[in-house]
Amino acid sequence: MNLTAKDVDEIMKLLEDSSFDSLSLEIDGMKLSLRRGAAATRPECLQSPSSPIAPAAKASPSRHPARPPSEPGLLEVVSPLLGTFYRAPRPGAEPFVEIGSKVEPDTVIAIVEVMKLMNTVRAGVKGEVVDIFGENGALVEYGEVLLRVRP
Amino acid sequence: MSIRRILIANRGEIALRILRTCRRLGLETVLAASEADLESLPARFADRTLCIGPARSSESYLKVETIVQAALGTKADAIHPGYGFLSERAALAGLCEKKGVIFIGPTAEQIEAVGDKLGARKEAEAAGVPVLPGGPARTVSDALKLGHDIGAPLLVKAVAGGGGRGMRRVDRLEDLADAINQAAAEAEAAFGDGRIYLERFVARGRHVEVQVLGDGQGRVVHLGERDCSVQRRYQKLIEETPAPGLGNALRARLHEAGAAFATRLSYRGAGTVEFLVDVQRDDFYFLEMNARIQVEHPVTEAVTGIDIVAEQIAIADGRGLNLRQEDIGFIGHAVECRINAEDAARDFLPNPGLVRNAVWPSGDGIRVDTHITSGAHVPPFYDSLMAKIIAHAPTRRDAIEKLRKAIADTRIDGVATNLSFHAGVLGDPEFTKGAVETNFVPRFLARPREMSHG
Numbered sequence: 186m187n188l189t190a191k192d193v194d195e196i197m198k199l200l201e202d203s204s205f206d207s208l209s210l211e212i213d214g215m216k217l218s219l220r221r222g223a224a225a226t227r228p229e230c231l232q233s234p235s236s237p238i239a240p241a242a243k244a245s246p247s248r249h250p251a252r253p254p255s256e257p258g259l260l261e262v263v264s265p266l267l268g269t270f271y272r273a274p275r276p277g278a279e280p281f282v283e284i285g286s287k288v289e290p291d292t293v294i295a296i297v298e299v300m301k302l303m304n305t306v307r308a309g310v311k312g313e314v315v316d317i318f319g320e321n322g323a324l325v326e327y328g329e330v331l332l333r334v335r336p
Numbered sequence: 337m338s339i340r341r342i343l344i345a346n347r348g349e350i351a352l353r354i355l356r357t358c359r360r361l362g363l364e365t366v367l368a369a370s371e372a373d374l375e376s377l378p379a380r381f382a383d384r385t386l387c388i389g390p391a392r393s394s395e396s397y398l399k400v401e402t403i404v405q406a407a408l409g410t411k412a413d414a415i416h417p418g419y420g421f422l423s424e425r426a427a428l429a430g431l432c433e434k435k436g437v438i439f440i441g442p443t444a445e446q447i448e449a450v451g452d453k454l455g456a457r458k459e460a461e462a463a464g465v466p467v468l469p470g471g472p473a474r475t476v477s478d479a480l481k482l483g484h485d486i487g488a489p490l491l492v493k494a495v496a497g498g499g500g501r502g503m504r505r506v507d508r509l510e511d512l513a514d515a516i517n518q519a520a521a522e523a524e525a526a527f528g529d530g531r532i533y534l535e536r537f538v539a540r541g542r543h544v545e546v547q548v549l550g551d552g553q554g555r556v557v558h559l560g561e562r563d564c565s566v567q568r569r570y571q572k573l574i575e576e577t578p579a580p581g582l583g584n585a586l587r588a589r590l591h592e593a594g595a596a597f598a599t600r601l602s603y604r605g606a607g608t609v610e611f612l613v614d615v616q617r618d619d620f621y622f623l624e625m626n627a628r629i630q631v632e633h634p635v636t637e638a639v640t641g642i643d644i645v646a647e648q649i650a651i652a653d654g655r656g657l658n659l660r661q662e663d664i665g666f667i668g669h670a671v672e673c674r675i676n677a678e679d680a681a682r683d684f685l686p687n688p689g690l691v692r693n694a695v696w697p698s699g700d701g702i703r704v705d706t707h708i709t710s711g712a713h714v715p716p717f718y719d720s721l722m723a724k725i726i727a728h729a730p731t732r733r734d735a736i737e738k739l740r741k742a743i744a745d746t747r748i749d750g751v752a753t754n755l756s757f758h759a760g761v762l763g764d765p766e767f768t769k770g771a772v773e774t775n776f777v778p779r780f781l782a783r784p785r786e787m788s789h790g
Contacts, residue, residue, distance in 0.1 A: 267388045267402050269409060300401035300431075324409030326387040327396070328371060 260310045262332040268297040270325040286314045295331055312336040339414045339653045343368055343407040346418030349705045351378035354416050357645040366410045368403055370396035372715040377707040391717045397421045400428045407437050414438035414652055423628040440652040442604045442627045450625040453495055460622040463600035465593045468621040470535035476516055483512045486536050492516055494523035495531040505537055540615040541774050544579045545608045546594025547636045549647050551656040552604030558595045559636050560666050568777045575632035576671040577639055580732055580770030590620055606648050638670035638728035669732040671739050677720040679752035688716040692750035697742035701728045714751055736762055
C-alpha cells in the first residue's frame with residue numbers, strides 16, 4: 186500500500202491528539218517518522234519520546250538579514266532545523282496559521298521536512314501572527330525566522 | 337554529468353581551501369555552516385552560506401540527512417566533505433548515491449572497506465602489500481598461539497579502535513593473556529566491539545604515507561609520499577615531502593604498494609595509504625587507508641604542482657584522471673607546520689577564544705592555508721587547527737630555513753598557540769638532520785630548554 190498525503194495528515198492528527206511525542210511507522214518497507222515539536226530528527230531520538238522539546242521561539246533579533254525590520258516588542262518564531270518548509274499539512278490544505286491567527290505555545294505553525302522526516306514546528310509563544318515568512322516548499326535554514334508574533 | 341555547484345560540508349581552513357579551488361574553476365559554492373561559523377572567513381567567501389544547525393557538531397556538521405537536504409534544497413550537484421566530520425562516513429556517501437547527489441570522494445563501499453581495520457588488512461595482503469605479522473584473535477588460546485608466533489614485543493589492538501585508542505603493548509609473552517582480556521573488555525566498553533587483533537610492535541618506526549588518486553575504474557596514480565613522523569599523541573604536527581633519508585628502492589616500493597592497494601579497491605578519488613617504516617629492518621608495513629583529502633596535502637601540491645581538490649572534483653565529475661604516472665614530477669622539498677590554538681607551554685592545552693590580532697607570513701615559496709584573520713574566533717566546539725604554514729624550496733635545508741623565518745614572521749595575539757614548539761623543532765639538530773622517528777616529539781619535549789618565547 187501507499188501512504189497518501191491525506192493519510193499522513195490523519196496520522197499526524199492522531200499523534201497531535203495523543204499523549205505521545207513521536208511515532209514511527211513501517212508499512213511494506215515504507216517508513217514514516219513523526220515527531221511533535223522539532224527538537225531533533227535523528228531516528229534514535231524517536232526511541233526516547235519523553236525527552237523535553239525546546240520551544241522554537243526566541244525573542245532575540247534574527248541573524249538573517251533578508252527580513253524587513255521588526256517593530257519593537259514582536260516575538261520571532263525561528264526554524265529549529267534546516268529543511269523544506271511547509272505551511273500546510275498537505276498540498277492544497279489550509280495553512281496551519283495565517284496573518285491574524287492567534288497562537289498558543291503548542292500551536293503547530295509549520296512542518297519542516299528533512300529527508301522525508303516531517304518535523305512539526307510549534308509557536309512556542311502566545312499571541313497574534315503579524316508576519317509569515319518562508320515560501321511553501323522552500324528551504325529554510327536553522328534559526329531562520331518563520332513568523333513574527335505580537336504577544 | 338557536470339558539476340556546476342558544490343556544497344561544502346565543512347568548516348575552517350579546509351572549507352576555505354576547497355572554496356578557493358571552486359572559485360578558480362568557476363564553480364558556484366554553497367557552504368553548510370553551523371551557527372558558530374556564520375561569521376567565519378569561509379562563510380563570507382562562499383557564494384551562499386546556509387546555517388545547518390547549532391554549534392555542536394552532532395547537531396550540525398555530523399547530520400547526514402541535513403547535509404544532503406541542504407544540497408538538494410540549494411540545487412547543488414555535489415558535496416565536498418573535506419576531512420573529519422562526515423568525510424569517511426559511508427552513510428553520507430550512500431545517501432548521496434541514493435539521492436543523485438555526487439559525493440566528492442570514494443564510494444560508500446570503499447569507505448566501508450577501508451574503515452574496517454581487519455578488512456583493510458586482508459585487502460592489503462591480497463594486493464601484495466606488506467602487513468605487520470599478526471592477525472585477528474577470536475579466543476584467548478588463539479591469541480596466545482598467535483602471540484608466540486609473532487614474538488614479543490607486540491601490540492594488542494581493538495578492531496574498532498584508532499588514533500592510539502584501544503591499544504596495548506605487551507613486552508613479555510607471559511603478560512599476553514592478561515593484556516588480551518583487558519584489551520577486549522576495554523574495547524567492548526569503549527567501542528561496543530570487543531574484537532581484538534595482534535601485531536608485531538615496531539620499536540623504531542616512521543610514519544610515511546603515499547598520496548594516491550584513482551579514477552574508480554581501476555586506474556591509479558601516486559603523488560609521492562609524505563613523512564608525518566613528528567606527532568604528539570598520534571596528532572601530526574609537522575609533515576614533509578619527500579621523506580628524508582629513505583633509500584630509493586624502499587621509496588619506490590612504498591609508492592608501488594600505495595598504488596597497488598588503491599588499485600585493488602578500484603579506488604575513486606583522492607586517498608592516502610599510511611605505512612609504518614621499520615627503521616631497524618629497513619622495511620615497511622601497511623597501517624591503514626584514509627579515504628579523504630588529508631590535512632597535510634599541500635606539501636604534495638607544492639612539489640608536484642597538482643591541485644588535489646581540482647583532481648577530486650574532476651574524478652567525481654566522471655572526467656577520470658587527467659594525469660599519467662609519467663607526467664607527475666617532484667620538484668624540491670616542502671615542509672608544513674600545523675598551527676594550533678594550543679598552549680605549547682601548558683601541555684598543549686586547547687585555548688579557544690578571540691584572535692585579537694593575526695599576522696601571517698608571506699613570500700616566495702610560502703603558502704598559508706588559514707581561515708583566521710584578526711578578530712576571528714576559535715570556537716571551543718571543534719578542533720584547534722588555525723592554520724597550516726607550508727614552505728617549498730629546492731632543498732630540505734632551504735625549506736626548513738624558509739619555514740623557520742615564516743614562523744618567526746607570524747604573530748597571533750589573543751589565543752595561545754604552538755608556534756614556539758614549531759620554532760623549537762625547526763631549529764633542533766635532530767630534526768634538521770632528518771629521518772626522525774615517531775618517538776621524536778616526546779623526547780624533544782623532555783629536553784631542558786627555555787620556554788620564554790611564547
